[in-house]
Amino acid sequence: MTAGEAQEEHAGLELESEFEHSPVPPTHRKSLLTVSAVWFGFPMILTNAVPGGLVVAMLGFGRGLAAILVANLIMFAYVSLLSYRAGQTGKSFSLQATETFGTAGYAIASGFLSTVVVGWFAFNTGATGASLNKAFGWNETLVAGAAGIVFIAVTYLGIKALSWLGAIAAPLFIAAAGTAVVIAAQHSDFGRIADFQGVGGGAMTFGVAVTTIMATFADSGTMTADFTRWSENGRQAVWATVTAFPVASLVAQLSGAVLVAAGAIASAESAGGDFTPILTGAGSPLLDVLVVVFVVVNLGSVCTHCLYNGALGWSHLTRSKMRLLTLVLGVIGVLVALLGAWNYFVNWLSILGVLVPPLGAVLIADQIILRNRLANRQEQKFRPTALVAWAVGAAVALLVHLLVPSLSDAVVGLAAGLIAYLAIELPRGKPVPAT
Template sequence: MTTPPGTVESTAAAAGLESEFEHTPVPQTHRKSLLTVSAVWFGFPMILTNAVPGGLVVALLGFWQGLAAIVVANLIMFVYVSLLSYRAGKTGKSFALQATETFGTAGYAIASGFLATVVVGWFAFNTGATGASLNKAFGWNETLVVAVAGVAFIAVTYLGIKALSWLGAIAAPLFIVAVIIAIAIAAQRHDLGQIVNFQGVGGGAMTFGVAVTSIMATFADSGTMTADFTRWSKNGREAVLATVTAFPFASLVAQLSGGLLVAAGAIASAQTAGGDFTPILTGVNNPLLNALVVVFVVINLGSVCTHCLYNGALGWSHLTRSKMRLLTLVLGVVGVVVALLGAWNYFVNWLAFLGVIVPPLGAVLIADQIILRKRLADRAESKIRPTAFIAWAIGAVAAVVVHFGAPMLSDAVVGLIVGLVAYLAIERLAGTAAAGVGS
């Protein structure tokens, strides 16, 4: 796919929109400030759909175990995403360009295409969730809300990385305002002092390992694709600092907010609704609060939708040798159509399961580009690097085995560790074999 002159990109250029550097590293002259890149990541995890799993984990495990699972998962995500971000800030390379180095000039298409497709699925899911949320809260026409919101989300993504930072700078503070109001309302009806005594209602339905995976799975995909955001950082250090604002800070705020309100007994049917606290805000029938909920839902879910669509469009633009903005329009329309058809209801569990096999992919990138980075300078370019795919497959199989056979463990963590160790071992054996042949 190529972009004909005088179409999408020429229109974007005429509007003063800068290049998104789909096929090359971001040059130093175009890198953004720490505040800008932080706003991009900070506003992504501090969302309502991240409060939901936080509340669900606390509901099923109880306050202290749920809190521990949330903290452990976020610390792992901090290390995982920070390492990938450091490399991105140092090189200016997107996830697709990173994958090209590790999986090969042709092999990268499998890794990049896989993740770029998964995140478009999350775009469709959250666009559909926007309509469903406002329909549930106010009875609004779900189809109309999805269509209007979807168009708005596509438009914001089309503007590029700057627009994501603007939206993030609004979405995060708005979340804090909304959750503080929800806690204040809950305090009038529930004894918040009893939060620490909440024992959960799961009855063993969730293990600690599954809880850690549930928390990690919410951002395993975009977390692995962090380079698409942090490549704009001035250097590796600032890329890591920007990541810290997301993991653990913003993510913890969202998940603990949901968990605290569940433990307070303020959310009905928390074992299924999780930490969705919007009914607390609409339950008082205050017109101002109702207006806040509308703005909150659209901007909050709009933040995750635009980030996911940006990830997907950037990945697919490199795969098709096209432009990010053209793919934003194409994939955005596809995602909105899926949301309008209601198909998003049927694949959310599938998307979550795919998140189980994503960490091993990121682990291979970390092993190759961080731990064994000295080899990159002298390594010959190849179309496909079998060692990377074998290690990814070993990690993914380990994760799936744990998922079905050892639920007391975290399949995401096991897959990550196994994938990393497998790659290091395979590369070591390959190096030893090559040295033996050479001698």
């Protein structure tokens, strides 16, 4: 621990250091339960139920369910490998990226992803105002602004606050989704969900469906080290990841998928698995309170996690503190949300699906498959092999996106990035130790 981090930890506010610039030491690692709570409460959210329902609406229940399962299995392998390395070393995503892309080159990868997650913070903050405006007619701008301030405050408290929020958000989602199913069962036939053929008319391919599911968490999944570096070891980091992918992610996506297949959600081809209208349509004051709490806490979970990722990344880039960047980026994100950023949901998914998985693939190839080479490798400002492999993966994914839409550009980009890095690095042999 650096002197500055030790000083912050024992400051008057008694906030624990977030270790922006160094690995989390063994003395500050968290229990499996704590780290699991951080990840478990993140994907089990309404904005994950939406794509689950959308995929089923477009493909039908059988093919939609298959796409959801395939995407979650890939995400499990992808995020678990990155988490294992983080649990071993205690290093954040930025520190991992520094090893792979170089002491200056990492800024390209870290800056990109740290900015994208702030965009997700803005989107979900705006969605909070939009959801409560749609449900109750509340002033969208005021609600989004007030919610954003609360989300910033929670993020400011650090990793412990994320675990507390996750421990609340996940059970609350189960309660809300379960209640929606009970209400919907009164007028929908859940016994025929397997027969649902979809309403998309071929507008979405299986590959696009897999990308849609993966892209929802491709960014923070790639930055998983920011959360799982707090694990006691690599094995516990993987177990914490399992609670998110596939467990929490599947619960959220299948909730939306089942309700859509049962015919309980109107205009599912655009609304996806958003089940809040089912709750508000019951006309119960108690359910209305549940909806308000659910929307704020649920979307607050994803907002705080994304803002934490962004603030941690940018604090390392600027050699500053996570909490200062939480305030700066949080204010920027809220302002962007008030300008209507939540309207560009599909655009975000398209960008993420093409650019993010190849980046994570290069990290996996370098730090997991070729990990024995790290010890003897000399420090470089830029590691062109890693940057080129990322560019190759992204380019291949983009071509697939434009020319072969039947395939998943996220999966193809991931594979292309991995193969490109190994093809470049393996012939070079192991680095010679510095004398």
